[in-house]
Amino acid sequence: MSTPTVSPAVTAAAPDLRRWTPPVVEVRRTALASADLAGMEVLAVPVAPGAGPDAPLQPRPGAADAAVRYGIDLAAVCAAEQVSGAAATITRLPVPAPEGSPRRLLVVGVGDSSPTALRRSGAALARAAGTGDVVTTLADGVGAAGTRAFVEGFLLASHVPPVSGRKAAAPTTARRLVLLGEVAVADVRHAEVTAGATVLARDLAATPSNVKNPAWMTEQVREVAAGLRLKVEVRDETRLRREGFGGLLAVGAGSASAPALVQVGWTPRATPEAPHVVLVGKGITYDTGGLGIKPRESMVAMKTDMAGSAVVLAVVAAAAKLKLPVRVTGLLALAENAFGASSYRPGDVVTHYGGRTTEVNNTDAEGRMVLGDALAYADAVLQPDVLVDVATLTGAATLGLGKRHAPLYSADAALVDELLAASAATGERLWHMPLVEDYAGAIDSDVADARQVTTTPGFGAGSILAALFLRPFAGTRRWAHLDIAGTGRADGPEHEVTKGATGFGARVLLEWLESMSS
Structure with missing residues (x-):
């Protein structure tokens, strides 16, 4: 690039x-x-x-x-x-x-x-x-x-x-x-593509937010796609409003930079009936926390809060370079969560794409708001065989697993096994976490389909509750959620991981996509 x-x-x-x-x-x-x-x-x-x-x-x-x-x-x-x-x-x-x-x-x-x-x-x-x-x-x-x-x-x-x-x-x-x-050149070139996907995701996530906003990320998608002849469709603020993407609009309302939903797709020509995978990435180009403003120290790393969207773009591009016999569509849910006169508020009720409603309790839990829109759109319109979202979603993800394992949520045992096998092959470590049905009541709402977060003091399980919040938006699709809040950033180098934005998720998802055709 x-x-x-x-x-x-x-x-x-x-x-x-x-x-x-x-x-x-x-x-x-x-x-x-x-x-x-x-x-x-x-x-x-x-x-x-x-x-x-x-x-x-x-x-x-x-x-x-x-x-x-x-x-x-x-x-x-x-x-x-x-x-x-x-x-x-x-x-x-x-x-x-x-x-x-x-x-x-x-x-x-x-x-x-x-x-x-x-x-x-x-x-x-x-x-x-x-x-x-x-x-x-x-x-x-x-x-x-x-x-x-x-x-x-x-x-x-x-x-x-x-x-x-x-x-x-x-x-x-x-x-x-x-x-x-005795080294096969094809294996070297393959490694250059997979490593390159991680590097692209790292570079996008590491770009300062005075350079990067939703419009800039959209430009990067267009640039990557042009070199690979990928199809791109952009929903700008006007179209988001017309089609009812309330989560993206609410989160982006307080920023001078308008939100967008960017769709980029790879379709293999040789196998038009290939399975269709949709990847959804959280793309918060900067996160102040909104009206629930973060402490200064917590804002410093927030340029990487769009790491999920960077991973999704990198995976779609690499799938095209490797000519994988899998149809892959990426959705980048892009917004800046800023503090302003028009910011969304605690107590608001937001209507997402498709009509599901959310009672807002914490404006700093904005990632699930934009993902809800994108997942609902994917389910209703794109008709995927498998739907996976990847997001720097919750600080709670690091409490039990630290910063080298990402929580994996899915009720589909076969999909979990496939992703864990890809994790073992790539060294990008996933850990299957439970979708605890007994916890679902913690995000019940009296005025909407769900609360954004629990209001029960000391309840905990923040990463699980976030996954439970997202699940209905995926409908009955085969669905998995990767919470990369801990693994998407590193405080120092370890093995192939470098300090800063890690690009975590690109290689494990590519390995998984490749395994679908083996």
């Missing part, structure tokens, strides 16, 4: 943002012993733990060739450096580089060589390599899943969020990753 343009409705002094350029990934189907390594800064070779506590370290492809090339006893040097072989451990061996060889020789622990271990080892290598060009045998002979995981880990850990001014002057990550050995 090009450098973001500033929408007329946002601050004129918005920064000129520059986006990260990913490393070029090359495949050379040759052994390390005969490879030309001129110009490379880092050589990384894999090792694994021995079979038992006292068993020797196990060299993996390329390790023996590296030992010959550098003229060392690899086992002895690794023993002296206390190399364990555990996944994601990196050791620079203190050996001089022969002429024509990379200056730095790294041994990378790959653990059990599972996709999870290789993804984490790829991430660790990216951080250890810095700006040097990297050549490695870590993807040699590890199969499709292993190659994809390693490349994903390397690219995702390399990612730098959008920066401005002098911050963007110097590169901070590797410019090139060269993979030696």
Whole structure:
């Protein structure tokens, strides 16, 4: 994507943002012993733990060739450096580089060589390599899943969020990753697409809100869609009012930036009767809390409150790039929850698309208001086989699961199993949570179909209640809800996750969509 343009409705002094350029990934189907390594800064070779506590370290492809090339006893040097072989451990061996060889020789622990271990080892290598060009045998002979995981880990850990001014002057990550050995180019390109989806979601979520508003997000959808010939339909404020999208209109009422519902779709030409999946993303481009205003500290990260919509756009785009035989429609429910004279109020009763009504109790619970409209529209008009929403919805999501697991809500056992399998394959961790029927009465209303939140002091279960609130809008569809309030942002790096916006949800949803055609 090009450098973001500033929408007329946002601050004129918005920064000129520059986006990260990913490393070029090359495949050379040759052994390390005969490879030309001129110009490379880092050589990384894999090792694994021995079979038992006292068993020797196990060299993996390329390790023996590296030992010959550098003229060392690899086992002895690794023993002296206390190399364990555990996944994601990196050791620079203190050996001089022969002429024509990379200056730095790294041994990378790959653990059990599972996709999870290789993804984490790829991430660790990216951080250890810095700006040097990297050549490695870590993807040699590890199969499709292993190659994809390693490349994903390397690219995702390399990612730098959008920066401005002098911050963007110097590169901070590797410019090139060269993979030696038996590596399928198709698997590398696949990993570039899936990692790229996460990066797109991260970049959109990390963009400051003096650049980003609903109009700006709509522009980004158009730009992404134009390159892939995706169909886009935009419901602006006038059309939202005419068609009765009361939730979006209520949340956006206090802002100078008008709300919108953006629809973007991928339809495979070869399989027009493919299953139809609709993905709905919360797109609150900034959240002050409205009249229920947040404390200052809680507002700082609210530029990422549209992470769900970013994930949805990224997944639809990646589905098109991968030519998945699944019809995928994305709905981005876009609004800014601002504080103003026309803000919606506690005590209001809002009529959503389709006629369901909500009694407002907390203007800072705005995400479920916009999702309700989008889910109801998807159910009534788009006729999906499966409906999934993804949203930074509740702070309560982090109380039991922390910031590395996202609650998954669904009463469809088969759909839960599919999503949990995709979670295990991608490392984006989901945890199935209950839709507790006994709790539904906590959001009963005397004046509407439901309360927005419970008014019972100390009731708790905020994430469950939010899911119960959303459920009726999905009708009788197969439906799942992902609450990424904790996982959508990170306070620091961990494996392939970087600080700030994480893009969580893009890879797990892509894996799930791919599994539908396998």
